[in-house]
Amino acid sequence: MKKAIQGVLRLLVVLGVLEYAAAGNAETLMMATTTSTDATGFLDALAPKVKEILQIDLRWVATGTGKALELGKRCDVDILLVHAPRAEKEYVQHGYGVNRRVLMYNDFVLVGPPSDPAKVKGSEIEEAMRRIAGSKASFVSRGDNSGTHMKEIELWRAAGLADVPSYPEYLETGQGMMATLEVASQRRAYTLTDRATLAKFGEDAHRASSLPVLVEGAESLKNYYSLITVNPEKCPKVRAASAEKFTEWMVGPEGQAFIGAFRVGGRPVFLPDAQRRQ
Amino acid sequence: MGPFLEALIRAFRMILTVDPEVYSAVGTTLYVSTVSLVLSLLFGIPAGFLLGYASFPGRRVLRTFVDTLLSLPTVLIGLLVYGLLTHNGPLGRFELLFTVHAIVIGQSLLGFPIVTALTASAVEALDQRLRLTLLSLGASPLRRCATSLREARYGLLAAAVTAYGRVLTEVGIAIMVGGNIKWHTRTLTTAIALETNKGDFAAGIALGLILLLMASGVNAALYGLRKRA
Numbered sequence: 001m002k003k004a005i006q007g008v009l010r011l012l013v014v015l016g017v018l019e020y021a022a023a024g025n026a027e028t029l030m031m032a033t034t035t036s037t038d039a040t041g042f043l044d045a046l047a048p049k050v051k052e053i054l055q056i057d058l059r060w061v062a063t064g065t066g067k068a069l070e071l072g073k074r075c076d077v078d079i080l081l082v083h084a085p086r087a088e089k090e091y092v093q094h095g096y097g098v099n100r101r102v103l104m105y106n107d108f109v110l111v112g113p114p115s116d117p118a119k120v121k122g123s124e125i126e127e128a129m130r131r132i133a134g135s136k137a138s139f140v141s142r143g144d145n146s147g148t149h150m151k152e153i154e155l156w157r158a159a160g161l162a163d164v165p166s167y168p169e170y171l172e173t174g175q176g177m178m179a180t181l182e183v184a185s186q187r188r189a190y191t192l193t194d195r196a197t198l199a200k201f202g203e204d205a206h207r208a209s210s211l212p213v214l215v216e217g218a219e220s221l222k223n224y225y226s227l228i229t230v231n232p233e234k235c236p237k238v239r240a241a242s243a244e245k246f247t248e249w250m251v252g253p254e255g256q257a258f259i260g261a262f263r264v265g266g267r268p269v270f271l272p273d274a275q276r277r278q
Numbered sequence: 279m280g281p282f283l284e285a286l287i288r289a290f291r292m293i294l295t296v297d298p299e300v301y302s303a304v305g306t307t308l309y310v311s312t313v314s315l316v317l318s319l320l321f322g323i324p325a326g327f328l329l330g331y332a333s334f335p336g337r338r339v340l341r342t343f344v345d346t347l348l349s350l351p352t353v354l355i356g357l358l359v360y361g362l363l364t365h366n367g368p369l370g371r372f373e374l375l376f377t378v379h380a381i382v383i384g385q386s387l388l389g390f391p392i393v394t395a396l397t398a399s400a401v402e403a404l405d406q407r408l409r410l411t412l413l414s415l416g417a418s419p420l421r422r423c424a425t426s427l428r429e430a431r432y433g434l435l436a437a438a439v440t441a442y443g444r445v446l447t448e449v450g451i452a453i454m455v456g457g458n459i460k461w462h463t464r465t466l467t468t469a470i471a472l473e474t475n476k477g478d479f480a481a482g483i484a485l486g487l488i489l490l491l492m493a494s495g496v497n498a499a500l501y502g503l504r505k506r507a
Contacts, residue, residue, distance in 0.1 A: 044460070200476065207477075
């Protein structure tokens with residue numbers, strides 16, 4: 001018994017040492033981001049580059065945009081990579097964030113069952129939303145205050161509806177985009193998704209055919225991703241210098257080229273767009 | 279090829295090719311669950327012993343309270359620990375959020391009531407004549423405790439196995455206060471959650487199989503101890 005306990009303790013010491021040794025010299029930059037940048041493998045591809053070129057050890061927590069902003073407000077992270085322009089601007093106005101820089105975009109698309117019971121294929125997005133609500137067709141919402149969810153609410157409003165629909169077939173998953181696509185596919189429902197996650201979801205041909213793109217291309221469906229540094233005046237422990245270095249690299253030619261070259265299943269998912277300074 | 283067969287093949291491939299990501303998650307899982315278990319036992323056994331052995335006013339109420347804590351949802355523990363460790367929280371200045379230490383704190387809170395309740399039960403189940411015999415032989419209080427614990431050792435082992443199982447397989451705490459950060463706080467369970475998010479179900483199942491394999495290894499080791507004891 002004693003020997004066993006000694007063995008366990010020894011193992012703990014070794015593991016503890018390994019944990020610290022792994023930290024290395026690079027400064028850590030803690031990011032809160034959305035599920036799409038993580039689930040597509042974008043950050044997995046980016047992190048080694050950032051470590052090599054900038055000597056920054058990029059770590060991230062992937063969650064919805066709503067929670068990411070909240071983590072920033074509470075000073076628990078250094079930098080945010082999120083996609084909800086309206087909420088972001090408010091966030092910066094309230095002094096929680098600084099140096100907001102648009103980085104890239106992809107777009108939202110409306111997907112749904114191949115049978116298209118609400119007849120939305122090819123229509124304008126506002127008209128499509130009205131038809132879905134009007135025919136009380138199955139619609140799966142993220143319902144998690146994520147960037148995609150905020151965009152969905154915006155689209156219901158733009159379609160002239162007083163509020164988000166509430167009928168039995170309007171389903172809220174409260175989960176990430178991939179899980180929500182899975183639910184939409186299984187329940188033969190419509191849903192709003194970013195194209196990046198849809199590309200990943202559609203790597204399986206069978207699943208791709210279960211959720212064809214029905215409406216796409218409108219300006220209001222563009223999905224802008226921005227970097228925001230958590231305000232160092234409010235959160236003194238923010239690694240502002242690393243955040244600045246990282247942001248400048250991402251909006252610069254090298255970072256933009258990296259974004260443009262990133263592929264999922266042979267297709268680009270994020271389009272670099274750092275010219276739009278705000 | 280069905281997803282389960284594919285998962286099985288991928289699990290073997292992950293193990294045999296020493297996939298560094300998988301091994302990192304295995305290492306983190308082993309580290310946090312072991313430290314959490316040791317802490318749970320360190321505090322839970324004395325607490326459970328007192329609760330089962332001593333008699334004091336309010337013991338019943340406390341016992342019920344501890345039993346209730348067995349139903350603590352892991353996401354609630356995660357939220358509590360987040361509230362403690364967040365930058366402006368009471369323990370914020372130690373900067374423990376999104377580290378393995380944060381997971382250890384949460385998982386210890388998860389394991390502690392399990393060890394306490396099961397130790398109390400094991401001690402309560404001891405033959406009353408043991409206590410009387412020890413008393414009549416004039417054994418010192420320390421001696422009485424040690425002998426009683428020794429007699430309850432199978433119960434304690436069961437407590438440790440149960441707590442380890444719970445700590446090893448929970449995901450709510452690890453994802454909320456650990457953050458599922460690759461190479462650092464990604465455990466097997468949070469990796470499964472991520473693979474599910476990515477829509478790669480076969481990879482998720484493969485990681486689940488590795489987790490089960492680990493659990494059976496730990497249990498085999500514990501039962502080896504039981505044979506010798």
